[in-house]
Amino acid sequence: MGIKDKLKTGVQRNLNQKYIRRLLDIIAKKPVLFAYGSTFSSLSDKYLNIFTIKSLRNAYTDNNHPVGYGSLFLPYEMFHALGITPFLPEVMAGFTAGLGLATQTLKEASSNWYSQDLCTFHRSASGAVELDVFPKPDFVITTNLACDAAQKSFYIHSVKYNIEKNFYLIDVPYEYSKESILYLTGQIKNICMDISSKSGIKLATSKFKEVISLSNEFRKWAIKVNNLRKTLTNYPPYYNGLNFILPFHGLAGTREAVILYNQMYKELKKYLDKEEKEKSGKNKSLKRILWLHLKPYYKNEIFNILERENCRVVFEEINYIYWPELDPERPFESLAKKMLSHFLAGRIDNRINVILKAARDYKIDGAILFSHWGCRQSNGGARIIKDSLNKLNIPTLVLDGDCVDQNNSSQGQVKTRLQGFVEILNS
Amino acid sequence: MLHDSKSRDDLDILKNKINDISAFFEKTLFSTDKRPLVGWFCTYTPEELIVAGGFIPVRIFGRKKIIKSESYFPINFCPYIKSSWESLLSGADNLKAVIFTNSCDGMRRFFDTANKYLKDTPSYLLDVPHLRGVDSIDFFANNLNNMKRFIENLNGKKISNKEIKNAIILINKKRKLLKKYSQISTKLPELISISSYFKVMELSMISAPEIFTDDLERYIKFIREADTENMTNLQPNYENTPGIMIIGNFITEEKLWGMLSTMNLKLASDDLCISSRYFEKQIELGDDSDFLNLTAERYLNKPQCMRMADLGLKLKEIENNIIKNNIEGVIFISLKFCDTMLYSFPLLKQKLNDLGIPALYLEIEYNNFSEGQLKTRVQAFLEML
Numbered sequence: 001m002g003i004k005d006k007l008k009t010g011v012q013r014n015l016n017q018k019y020i021r022r023l024l025d026i027i028a029k030k031p032v033l034f035a036y037g038s039t040f041s042s043l044s045d046k047y048l049n050i051f052t053i054k055s056l057r058n059a060y061t062d063n064n065h066p067v068g069y070g071s072l073f074l075p076y077e078m079f080h081a082l083g084i085t086p087f088l089p090e091v092m093a094g095f096t097a098g099l100g101l102a103t104q105t106l107k108e109a110s111s112n113w114y115s116q117d118l119c120t121f122h123r124s125a126s127g128a129v130e131l132d133v134f135p136k137p138d139f140v141i142t143t144n145l146a147c148d149a150a151q152k153s154f155y156i157h158s159v160k161y162n163i164e165k166n167f168y169l170i171d172v173p174y175e176y177s178k179e180s181i182l183y184l185t186g187q188i189k190n191i192c193m194d195i196s197s198k199s200g201i202k203l204a205t206s207k208f209k210e211v212i213s214l215s216n217e218f219r220k221w222a223i224k225v226n227n228l229r230k231t232l233t234n235y236p237p238y239y240n241g242l243n244f245i246l247p248f249h250g251l252a253g254t255r256e257a258v259i260l261y262n263q264m265y266k267e268l269k270k271y272l273d274k275e276e277k278e279k280s281g282k283n284k285s286l287k288r289i290l291w292l293h294l295k296p297y298y299k300n301e302i303f304n305i306l307e308r309e310n311c312r313v314v315f316e317e318i319n320y321i322y323w324p325e326l327d328p329e330r331p332f333e334s335l336a337k338k339m340l341s342h343f344l345a346g347r348i349d350n351r352i353n354v355i356l357k358a359a360r361d362y363k364i365d366g367a368i369l370f371s372h373w374g375c376r377q378s379n380g381g382a383r384i385i386k387d388s389l390n391k392l393n394i395p396t397l398v399l400d401g402d403c404v405d406q407n408n409s410s411q412g413q414v415k416t417r418l419q420g421f422v423e424i425l426n427s
Numbered sequence: 428m429l430h431d432s433k434s435r436d437d438l439d440i441l442k443n444k445i446n447d448i449s450a451f452f453e454k455t456l457f458s459t460d461k462r463p464l465v466g467w468f469c470t471y472t473p474e475e476l477i478v479a480g481g482f483i484p485v486r487i488f489g490r491k492k493i494i495k496s497e498s499y500f501p502i503n504f505c506p507y508i509k510s511s512w513e514s515l516l517s518g519a520d521n522l523k524a525v526i527f528t529n530s531c532d533g534m535r536r537f538f539d540t541a542n543k544y545l546k547d548t549p550s551y552l553l554d555v556p557h558l559r560g561v562d563s564i565d566f567f568a569n570n571l572n573n574m575k576r577f578i579e580n581l582n583g584k585k586i587s588n589k590e591i592k593n594a595i596i597l598i599n600k601k602r603k604l605l606k607k608y609s610q611i612s613t614k615l616p617e618l619i620s621i622s623s624y625f626k627v628m629e630l631s632m633i634s635a636p637e638i639f640t641d642d643l644e645r646y647i648k649f650i651r652e653a654d655t656e657n658m659t660n661l662q663p664n665y666e667n668t669p670g671i672m673i674i675g676n677f678i679t680e681e682k683l684w685g686m687l688s689t690m691n692l693k694l695a696s697d698d699l700c701i702s703s704r705y706f707e708k709q710i711e712l713g714d715d716s717d718f719l720n721l722t723a724e725r726y727l728n729k730p731q732c733m734r735m736a737d738l739g740l741k742l743k744e745i746e747n748n749i750i751k752n753n754i755e756g757v758i759f760i761s762l763k764f765c766d767t768m769l770y771s772f773p774l775l776k777q778k779l780n781d782l783g784i785p786a787l788y789l790e791i792e793y794n795n796f797s798e799g800q801l802k803t804r805v806q807a808f809l810e811m812l
C-alpha cells in the first residue's frame with residue numbers, strides 16, 4: 001500500500017481530530033514531506049500537496065496563530081496580512097469526498113437537519129463540523145459570493161463554536177459601481193480592524209503591502225500559465241486544473257502560491273516547448289473542452305473517458321484571472337475591487353463574458369457544465385450559458401452529478417452522456 | 428350560554444358572513460383603477476416607489492402550472508420562481524415592468540432569465556444588502572434612488588418628494604390595518620378562518636392600495652362591531668386549543684389554508700413573507716425629509732427574512748413571538764429547494780428544542796398540493812400537542 005492509500009485508510013478508520021493532528025505532525029516533518037511530495041508525478045501536483053499539508057498542519061496544530069474559517073471566494077490576502085491561518089471548509093468537503101469520508105459526514109449533516117436538497121460542499125463540511133473533525137476556529141468569515149450557502153452554513157458553524165460575535169459576512173453588492181466599491185471597502189476594512197483588535201495582532205501596513213505584492217506576483221504567474229494553456233495540448237500526467245482551488249484562493253498573498261504557479265509555469269512550458277519541437281501538439285482530431293463549474297472530487301472516470309475519446313479539458317473557468325492587479329498602497333479598496341470583479345457576482349452576463357472569451361482564447365470545440373446537485377447559482381444559469389455558446393456553434397453538455405456525494409451520481413449515466421456528447425463533437 | 432342554540436345559529440351566520448371575503452372586498456376585486464401594473468416578488472421591494480411613480484404594485488403569485496418553465500430551470504429549483512416565470516412567459520399579468528431583488532441565488536438567475544428571454548417587459552433588480560448597519564442603509568438608499576429612476580423612465584415622469592411621502596402614508600396605512608386585522612384574527616380563530624386571513628393578505632399585495640385599504644377598513648369595522656355585540660366569546664372549539672406558529676417562505680397554497688381551516692388549528696402567530704414579514708414595521712415619518720433613507724431604514728429593519736446575514740437575530744425574533752403569543756407548537760413550511768429557508772432549520776430546531784417547543788417540518792411544492800399525507804402529519808402533530 002502506498003503512502004497515499006495508507007493516509008486514506010488511516011483517516012477513514014480514525015475520523016477524529018486527534019488522529020488527524022498526529023498524522024499531519026508526522027507527515028509535515030521535512031524528510032517525510034519530501035518523500036510524500038515525490039510520490040506525485042508532476043511538479044505542480046507535488047507543490048500543491050506539500051503546501052496543502054503545510055496549510056492544514058498550521059490550521060490543526062499551530063496554536064500561535066488564530067484559525068479563521070473562510071468561504072471560497074474571500075480575498076485571502078486579508079487573512080495572511082492579519083496572520084490568521086485560513087481553513088476552507090468547502091475545500092475540505094472536497095477532501096472528504098476524495099478520502100471516502102463523505103458518506104459519514106453527509107449522514108451526520110442529515111441527522112442535524114440539513115436537507116438533502118442542499119449543496120453537498122456545505123452539507124459535508126457541516127457534517128464534519130458536527131463530528132468535530134475540523135479544527136476549532138477563532139473567526140468565521142464568509143461572503144455571499146458566489147452563493148447563498150456559505151453565509152448560512154458558516155453562521156451555523158459560528159454558533160456551534162460559540163463565536164457568533166466573531167462571525168463576519170462580507171456582503172458583496174450586485175453591481176460594480178463607485179458606491180459598491182466604497183461600501184465594500186468599508187466592510188473589509190472594518191472587519192480587518194475588528195479582527196485585529198480582538199486577536200491583538202496589529203495590522204501592519206508593511207505586512208499588508210508585502211502580502212498584496214505576493215498576491216500580484218502569484219497573479220502574474222497564473223496569467224502566464226493561462227496564456228500557455230491557450231496552445232498547450234499535452235499535459236503532465238494527472239494534471240487537472242480543477243485541483244488547484246485551495247492555492248488559487250486560500251494561498252493568494254503567500255509565497256507558496258507564487259512558488260506553485262511559478263513551478264507550474266515552468267513545467268507546462270517544458271511541455272509546450274517539447275510539443276512545438278516535436279510538432280506533437282498537432283493532434284488534429286483532438287477536441288478542446290472548456291470546463292464549467294467544479295468536478296467530482298471522489299474517484300471517477302470522467303477525465304479518463306474524455307482522454308480515451310481524444311478530448312482534453314484545455315481550460316476551466318474557475319482558473320480565470322478575473323481581478324485587476326492590486327494596489328499595495330490601497331489594500332482594502334483593491335480587495336473590494338477583486339471581489340466585485342468576480343464573474344459569479346452580479347448578472348450572469350459577467351460569467352457569460354468570461355465563458356465566451358475563454359471559448360475564443362482556447363479555441364474550444366465544446367463545453368461541459370458540471371451541474372452539481374443543489375448549486376442554484378450555477379445551474380440556474382445553465383440554459384442561458386447553453387444558448388450563448390450555441391450562438392457560436394459550440395455544443396454544451398450539462399452533466400448532472402454531485403461533486404462530493406458519490407451516491408448521488410450514476411457513473412453509468414455520466415458515461416453514456418459523455419459518449420453522446422463526444423459523438424456530437426465529432427459529427 | 429355556550430350551548431344556547433340561538434347563539435350558535437347566530438354565530439354561524441356571522442361566521443359565514445365574515446368569511447365571505449369576496450363580498451367585503453368587492454371593490455378591490457372588481458377595481459376599475461386603470462393605472463398600469465408593476466410586478467414585484469420580494470417583501471424587500473418598496474411598493475411606495477411604485478405607487479409614487481403612478482403604478483399599481485402587484486406581487487406576482489405565479490399561479491400558473493409549470494410547463495415551459497421546466498426547460499429554463501433545473502428540476503431542483505424554487506417552484507415559486509418556476510411558476511412565476513410561467514406566468515411572465517404567458518403575459519397573463521399584463522405588466523408594465525417587473526422588479527426583482529437579489530433575495531436569493533434563484534431570484535438572481537430568474538432576473539437574468541427574464542432579462543434575456545422577456546425582452547418586451549423591462550425588468551430591474553434591486554440590490555438589497557444582507558447587513559443592516561448605517562452603511563448598509565445608506566447603500567440601500569442609493570439603490571432605491573436607482574430603482575426610482577427606473578420607474579421614472581417607465582412613463583417618462585419624474586417622481587417628486589411629495590409623491591413619495593404620500594405613497595409612504597398610504598402604504599403605512601395599509602400595513603397598520605393589516606396588522607390590526609392579523610391581531611383580530613388571532614383573537615377570533617373561530618370567526619375568521621385561516622383561509623380568509625391569507626386571502627386578505629394576498630389581496631393586499633395584488634390590488635390598488637387605496638381601494639384595498641378602504642375595503643379592509645370597512646371589513647375590520649364590521650368585525651369590531653360584531654365583537655362589541657359579544658358574539659365573539661363563543662369560541663367553544665378553540666377554548667383549550669394550543670396556539671400554533673407557522674414559519675415559512677412564500678406559502679400561498681389556498682388548499683393548504685383550506686385544510687388547516689378545517690382542522691381546529693389555532694394560528695396564534697406567523698412568520699411568513701406573505702404576512703408579518705410584509706406588514707410589520709412602519710416607515711417613521713418625522714422631520715427628516717430624506718424619504719429614501721427612511722424607506723431604506725424600514726425595509727432593512729423590518730422582521731427579517733432568512734436571507735439576511737444575522738440568523739441569530741431572526742431566531743431571537745421568533746423566540747420573542749413564541750413567548751409573547753404563548754405558542755405551543757411550530758409548523759415550519761418551506762417551498763422545496765429554498766436554500767435560505769432550509770439552512771435556517773438546523774438552528775431553529777435547536778432553538779425550539781431549547782425552548783421545549785415541538786416542531787413539524789414540511790416541504791411543499793407550489794400549486795401542486797396533495798392533501799392526504801400532509802393532513803395526517805398535521806393531525807398527528809396537533810394531537811401530540
Ligand code: SF4
Pocket residue numbers: 090119120121122146147148149150372374375376377378
Ligand atoms: S457548488 Fe454552488 S451552491 Fe455549492 S458552494 Fe459552490 S457555488 Fe455554492
Ligand code: SF4
Pocket residue numbers: 505506507508530531532533534676677762764765766767768
Ligand atoms: S421561496 Fe426561497 S428560493 Fe424561492 S424565491 Fe423565495 S427565497 Fe428564493
